[in-house]
Amino acid sequence: MIFLSHLISGISLGSIYAIIALGYTMVYGIAKMLNFAHGDVIMVGAYICFFATMSYGWHPIMGVLLSMVVCTLLGIVIDRLAYKPLRQAPALAVLITAIGMSYFLQNSAQLLWTSSPKVFPSVIGNGSVKLFDGALAIPHVTIVTIVVCLVIMSGLVFFVNKTRVGKSMRAVSEDKSAAQLMGINVNSTISMTFAIGSALAAIAGVLLCSAYPTLTPTTGAMPGIKAFTAAVFGGIGSIPGALVGGILLGIVEIFAKAYISTQLSDAIVFAVLIVVLIVKPTGLLGKKISEKV
């Protein structure tokens, strides 16, 4: 029963990683860059929701919506100001800019909201569902997290495969110049990807802080790195890969904490990543691109 309880916590934590990983993987797929500021957008999202509900007494749902709007705009602005001027620049320049942007967001948050931790209100409530005569208690947060993750995943898979705009995103991710010849505006497609990724980051931020209620300006950093790991683990650029990678990573982390060592859990998570990459360099569901000449 303990095992089952750990497994469910793992899936729940993994769902949060998966939602964050989506942002990494979609931006990588479209813009071919690693947006290391993505983790910090999560933190901004959590702060926005915190202030909306705690300081202004908004309903949690409204708080989440507001934080999605703010993060969407933030994502678009980050892309416009920091990354768009570097579209033709070497990948390393973009990477360093992204790391800089990450610190910029963290330091701005420190300046605006100080580094003293805020106790995040439980947006979802503290109840739990009891199963097996109370032997297994699953918190509501856990259930909501898993359900939200599944809804987001299916929504995105539908969007990308069935809608005109979603298909144009896939076209851009495969071949920017060819997509442009079709009349697709590559820059606005990239903007839209940042917007979607950042809106999801807002949701992830709220879920993360509902499960682990301490909010500081660096709250997003570690989950961001781990979600990036999850994206690579699942195969970067692949949406189902983000789901699989995120959930597996969450399970590994919780099991490592429960059965091996709390201190070593992060090291174990990254060790698993390294092993997977040695065996399968493209990640679990990563595509090997083969081109006919």
Added chain:
Amino acid sequence: MLRVENLNVYYGMIHAIKDISLEVKKGEIVSLVGANGAGKTTTLQAISGMLKPRSGSVQYLEHNLLTTPPHQIVKHGLAHVPEGRRVFAQMTVLENLEMGAYISKDKERDKKNLDRVFAHFPRLEERKKQLSGTLSGGEQQMLAIGRAMMASPDMLLLDEPSMGLSPLLVKEIFKIIQELNQDGMTILLVEQNAKKALSISDRGYVLETGKIVLSGNAAELLENDAVKKAYLGG
């Protein structure tokens, strides 16, 4: 219909296209022939906005293409079938064709265009659910042309449609180019296969290390001794 004047393109320090001027009139097939590296592809890329020329002008109908955002060029009715086909390998044949019609808001016309593409290329209809990365080279070329047709263009820029294809397929592709032209499509054709290209063209330009060295009536170019010697194998 398309008028290029004094076009200059640089790759860094390299002066790739030197003062090229050319013209394509409505209803014509014009070919741009020359050896590998002469600048044929570069010229087409500069016309369709894939590359930024340093100077010159590109006028298509009433549009100045050098000031038009590249993704809007196809809206004006000029479609480019790029070198190496560049089909979206991870998308199905049908999805590729849908992308070709990305700018269109007229569902009925899309349907008609799709039927027209399938009429020209029955093989694509058989494989419409297949990922285009799994198609053969010839089928990918058909898809690339079909995809461009989906935008209902008035003019096509075709870059090396015969590259890497068997003689039989080359023949088929050239036949289709002629059919498209008979249906009213204006075509600027870039080819290494000069003989084949000139034989279906109205006029031709011969490009050599970034400069136009000869131009004129396609039939006359085919008879020109210098052209014969350099590009037509004696």
